[in-house]
Amino acid sequence: MTYTTQVKVRFGDVDAAGIVFYPRYFEMLNTAVEDWFSDGLGVSFADLHLVAGVGVPAVRVTSEFAASSVLGETLDVELEVRELGRSSCTIAYQMTCGGAKRLAGELVIVCTDLKKRKAIAWPEAIRDRIDGKTAV
Amino acid sequence: MTYTTQVKVRFGDVDAAGIVFYPRYFEMLNTAVEDWFSDGLGVSFADLHLVAGVGVPAVRVTSEFAASSVLGETLDVELEVRELGRSSCTIAYQMTCGGAKRLAGELVIVCTDLKKRKAIAWPEAIRDRIDGKTAV
Amino acid sequence: MTYTTQVKVRFGDVDAAGIVFYPRYFEMLNTAVEDWFSDGLGVSFADLHLVAGVGVPAVRVTSEFAASSVLGETLDVELEVRELGRSSCTIAYQMTCGGAKRLAGELVIVCTDLKKRKAIAWPEAIRDRIDGKTAV
Amino acid sequence: MTYTTQVKVRFGDVDAAGIVFYPRYFEMLNTAVEDWFSDGLGVSFADLHLVAGVGVPAVRVTSEFAASSVLGETLDVELEVRELGRSSCTIAYQMTCGGAKRLAGELVIVCTDLKKRKAIAWPEAIRDRIDGKTAV
Numbered sequence: 001m002t003y004t005t006q007v008k009v010r011f012g013d014v015d016a017a018g019i020v021f022y023p024r025y026f027e028m029l030n031t032a033v034e035d036w037f038s039d040g041l042g043v044s045f046a047d048l049h050l051v052a053g054v055g056v057p058a059v060r061v062t063s064e065f066a067a068s069s070v071l072g073e074t075l076d077v078e079l080e081v082r083e084l085g086r087s088s089c090t091i092a093y094q095m096t097c098g099g100a101k102r103l104a105g106e107l108v109i110v111c112t113d114l115k116k117r118k119a120i121a122w123p124e125a126i127r128d129r130i131d132g133k134t135a136v
Numbered sequence: 137m138t139y140t141t142q143v144k145v146r147f148g149d150v151d152a153a154g155i156v157f158y159p160r161y162f163e164m165l166n167t168a169v170e171d172w173f174s175d176g177l178g179v180s181f182a183d184l185h186l187v188a189g190v191g192v193p194a195v196r197v198t199s200e201f202a203a204s205s206v207l208g209e210t211l212d213v214e215l216e217v218r219e220l221g222r223s224s225c226t227i228a229y230q231m232t233c234g235g236a237k238r239l240a241g242e243l244v245i246v247c248t249d250l251k252k253r254k255a256i257a258w259p260e261a262i263r264d265r266i267d268g269k270t271a272v
Numbered sequence: 273m274t275y276t277t278q279v280k281v282r283f284g285d286v287d288a289a290g291i292v293f294y295p296r297y298f299e300m301l302n303t304a305v306e307d308w309f310s311d312g313l314g315v316s317f318a319d320l321h322l323v324a325g326v327g328v329p330a331v332r333v334t335s336e337f338a339a340s341s342v343l344g345e346t347l348d349v350e351l352e353v354r355e356l357g358r359s360s361c362t363i364a365y366q367m368t369c370g371g372a373k374r375l376a377g378e379l380v381i382v383c384t385d386l387k388k389r390k391a392i393a394w395p396e397a398i399r400d401r402i403d404g405k406t407a408v
Numbered sequence: 409m410t411y412t413t414q415v416k417v418r419f420g421d422v423d424a425a426g427i428v429f430y431p432r433y434f435e436m437l438n439t440a441v442e443d444w445f446s447d448g449l450g451v452s453f454a455d456l457h458l459v460a461g462v463g464v465p466a467v468r469v470t471s472e473f474a475a476s477s478v479l480g481e482t483l484d485v486e487l488e489v490r491e492l493g494r495s496s497c498t499i500a501y502q503m504t505c506g507g508a509k510r511l512a513g514e515l516v517i518v519c520t521d522l523k524k525r526k527a528i529a530w531p532e533a534i535r536d537r538i539d540g541k542t543a544v
Contacts, residue, residue, distance in 0.1 A: 027282075340525070
């Protein structure tokens, strides 16, 4: 499954060098994952976290920064599911601008019961959508 | 060379699940690198960026999140130089709390001329300190 | 002149109490001002800051928080110019959700030469657009 | 009651103009309030929010920005209680650097039951400390 969305580089994202401060890329990545859950998997982060009591914390992330991004640019964020475990999901991501690569890497999230703070199996409805078995 | 510092988990660092939102860890990591430059290498980020016109953007970062951190905790951040290239520096880092592992990974930064936006060789004074040849 | 835009409450905006951490509202407000300059005044923040060397730092801001906002909500941000000085601009703003008031206040920005760090008169083209004399 | 603490301007706090992005000042202010609760009032934000289920959201904030702050500076933050209501607390604050004024304003927080999302009377132990009747 592949999902694409866009994020804009805002004033608060850039540093004294005029380029995106790299921790902000992970906020953009998280925003893309939020959009993916909401638009692609049919469950909003609000419903997931606040109603179902389920979170998807990161357990691993890697990133290669190929070129810097500047204020005002719109980045295309592409997420591609590489592996779907019982409770984990490995997502390859890349951010580009007008086709030019900015950064790419992998993010592994884990479906977690927020009260018990324990990994749990993906709810079937979400799993089927990640797998592409059902449409939103 | 090894450098250790501490960061406190602040209200603005935690998410709706009450634990550190992972992009904030990279801000903490950057703060630790700032402290290292200032206290360990003898050059502040302000002098480096604003006076010398030199930046140290990340070109690669990896992170494994072993356990979550909560509001109010003080994390020990340890940086260890693994490899010093002509213009790059590979830093292994870990954050622990009371000895318990929270996250660990690698960060590669590159010494960069901010005007030309090009990698440059580390200034000798900084290189010697990273190498441990001279004390601050 | 009145300008309206929308911002979405993201995971990184909410705190341990599940509601927007108030400093994030000012980032949203700044994003709205960015959109206003770009869409309403015909000059992007990137061109303004990086090309023209002009900034619009805040010199005063006030905010009354009427009700909290939660993850996933989309806020309507309304900006209304109250007073246009030689170099200042007083903007009344409010953020609402589905018509319900969340916060409101005033923001005063000042047109500034970033190199000299001095207030300067608004460039005529921008002044005329703020005044509504010319369309974008 | 007056409380003072310090915050350092970090790389992630400054914008493309090389000065503190004003929303970051409110994070610094919140950090100072955290320190005040912990060091001055004897209750950490973690215990307050996560154990007692009590929050202190802002209901009003004002700020006058007198001069900009740059990367690496250490700011002195001074909080002074102006008025203590049944559930509110009005705090005058200022941030200075080497005695030079940077910003000043007022912050009103309200003691809130996080579950019921309702204002509640300050717990007596906290009220007495804010009032200066008991030492920490």
